[in-house]
Amino acid sequence: MSQPVHHRLGLATSAGRFVATYSGLGLAALDFPSARAKAAPVAGTKDLPAEVRSWHALATAAVRAVLAGREPDELPPLDVRHGTEFQQQVWECLVRLRLGKTCHYGELAAALGRPGAARAVGSACGANRIPLLIPCHRVLAANGRLGGFSGGLAWKRRLLAAEGIRAAR
């Protein structure tokens, strides 16, 4: 019936206006700038829970940092309940992957004790609703190429470039 309240807030950056969605547990989704996102109604900041306002401040600073190629100093809590156990393990690994570092789908699978699950890792990355802060753009294919990206490969390239990483073509 009454869903847990979700707040959708615009997040302005030099690269456009992202849309952040907060649940009662923290940041639940981060959407890339798009025409559709622009149209999305965004709550006025007046009757926002103080908690959400502070999370949004952290998220805004963190997203801007990543876009600028700087390591964010503090992340808001991430609400990752929608993920399966395996997906959460993958995302957990990713938040620990420092800016400027990359890994391969297969390496990540092996690190989780599941050699051979490279493809499943790719799927888990695709299910990530919080790009940039859960940095799935730092996961490349074993042949040095880009792999995929739900936000579009142009974004993946752009994010990697901001971190000084250059993938093979």
Added chain:
DNA sequence: ATCGTCATATGAA
């Protein structure tokens, strides 16, 4: 270098 074809893990229908 590119292309097919398998092998494989996970998750949704």
Added chain:
DNA sequence: TTCATATGACGAT
């Protein structure tokens, strides 16, 4: 159980 993946390895061309 069947199908779809943001993979990877291998062999033929």
